[in-house]
Amino acid sequence: MNSGYSFFSFHEMKKIVYLLVFALLITACHFEPLNNKSELKIVVASDIHYFLKEYYKDCDWFEESVLQGDGKMVTYCDEIVDAFIKDVEKINPDLVILTGDLSFYGEKGSHEALAKKLLTLKDKGIHVAVIPGNHDIDSIYAKGYGKDDFIKVDNVNAEMFKSIYKDLGYDISYHQHRDSLSYSIQLNHKYTLFMMDSTAHQLTGSNLDIGGYFTESTMEWLEDELKSVKDNDRIPIVAMHHNLAIHNNLINQGYTIKDYQTIAKLFQNYQVPFVLTGHIHCQNIREVNGIYDIASSSLLDAPLQYGVMTLKDNGMEYHTQSLKISQDANEYFDLVSSNKFAEAFEVIKDKKIREEMKEVVVKANRYYFAGNIFLHIDELKNMKGYAYFYKEEGEKLSFYKGYLENLMSDTNNNQSLNLIY
Numbered sequence: 001m002n003s004g005y006s007f008f009s010f011h012e013m014k015k016i017v018y019l020l021v022f023a024l025l026i027t028a029c030h031f032e033p034l035n036n037k038s039e040l041k042i043v044v045a046s047d048i049h050y051f052l053k054e055y056y057k058d059c060d061w062f063e064e065s066v067l068q069g070d071g072k073m074v075t076y077c078d079e080i081v082d083a084f085i086k087d088v089e090k091i092n093p094d095l096v097i098l099t100g101d102l103s104f105y106g107e108k109g110s111h112e113a114l115a116k117k118l119l120t121l122k123d124k125g126i127h128v129a130v131i132p133g134n135h136d137i138d139s140i141y142a143k144g145y146g147k148d149d150f151i152k153v154d155n156v157n158a159e160m161f162k163s164i165y166k167d168l169g170y171d172i173s174y175h176q177h178r179d180s181l182s183y184s185i186q187l188n189h190k191y192t193l194f195m196m197d198s199t200a201h202q203l204t205g206s207n208l209d210i211g212g213y214f215t216e217s218t219m220e221w222l223e224d225e226l227k228s229v230k231d232n233d234r235i236p237i238v239a240m241h242h243n244l245a246i247h248n249n250l251i252n253q254g255y256t257i258k259d260y261q262t263i264a265k266l267f268q269n270y271q272v273p274f275v276l277t278g279h280i281h282c283q284n285i286r287e288v289n290g291i292y293d294i295a296s297s298s299l300l301d302a303p304l305q306y307g308v309m310t311l312k313d314n315g316m317e318y319h320t321q322s323l324k325i326s327q328d329a330n331e332y333f334d335l336v337s338s339n340k341f342a343e344a345f346e347v348i349k350d351k352k353i354r355e356e357m358k359e360v361v362v363k364a365n366r367y368y369f370a371g372n373i374f375l376h377i378d379e380l381k382n383m384k385g386y387a388y389f390y391k392e393e394g395e396k397l398s399f400y401k402g403y404l405e406n407l408m409s410d411t412n413n414n415q416s417l418n419l420i421y
Contacts, residue, residue: 297369
């Protein structure tokens with residue numbers, strides 16, 4: 001009886017020791033920094049909203065519906081993503097960060113097709129790290145567009161998302177949070193990157209889009225991780241989908257993360273210099289508690305831009321670059337904006353004046369979302385329609401007068417940032 005027990009214990013212990021050694025070896029790989037260079041180049045983009053063409057290829061009215069939307073060039077997403085990948089290959093960064101809304105509305109096929117495209121970068125030695133946005137997981141709006149009606153398609157849950165993108169960030173993670181899709185990456189000897197899941201899905205407590213937030217568990221995990229980073233004299237940077245700052249007083253509901261002041265205070269306590277976000281589709285840089293929130297515009301919106309960042313031991317440099325495709329992105333965005341504003345401007349009976357006034361708002365809208373409206377203030381003020389906003393016609397369009405003034409009050413260059421810390 002005793003010898004049988006000893007025989008069993010010996011083999012079990014041998015197996016356990018083997019498994020422990022294997023686990024330690026695997027874990028050790030994750031403790032290695034992504035790169036040993038003191039200067040890192042990173043490309044950041046957001047809100048790709050990739051939509052598999054199979055989901056609308058037989059729908060003649062899909063493009064018409066997109067032209068009534070928010071400016072995303074959805075039917076050009078393959079060309080845009082392919083152009084982006086070519087640009088990234090030329091830049092040859094150490095990492096590409098994508099801050100959510102990877103899919104149109106969370107379709108499984110869209111996620112799988114995008115992941116396949118992104119993996120071509122990994123094949124060339126360029127790492128990619130993704131996090132979900134509010135469109136990506138447990139979406140009740142996932143659907144295809146048929147000839148006469150909508151088509152049922154599969155969406156993805158958190159487990160499926162992590163499986164699809166397992167080699168696009170999670171494979172190089174240092175630590176992963178059990179109760180969300182958040183994780184950290186040791187970039188080099190100085191920087192730790194936190195890829196934070198700020199979205200609502202079943203794993204974080206809701207399968208409805210109820211705005212961005214960190215759960216209590218996420219906040220506890222993040223603070224513990226930030227403490228460790230501080231104790232090891234490292235610099236923490238954060239990427240998440242929802243905004244940390246209020247980027248626009250008129251446009252912020254649902255875009256800025258809930259309890260942003262508490263989160264900003266946490267980041268301030270642990271000396272986070274900047275945060276990379278998306279969601280608002282507007283290229284905009286704002287400061288809160290001394291932390292810069294760099295919100296990337298949608299890669300599908302004019303001017304089809306992404307950020308290029310250089311990280312140094314004592315600071316960072318950031319600027320945007322734009323893609324060129326077969327369709328003029330500026331003209332496309334203006335057309336969609338014109339369609340969006342058309343009904344409201346019908347209150348101006350003189351067609352010539354109406355179109356001149358609308359053209360001012362259309363152009364201002366594009367410049368603002370591109371992040372460079374400060375360069376175009378004189379141009380806008382000199383347009384024929386501008387003066388009408390300060391005459392009786394402007395009284396009929398009081399919201400758009402206020403909207404225009406709000407856009408033109410942004411005097412910042414939101415397409416570049418240099419920090420020393």
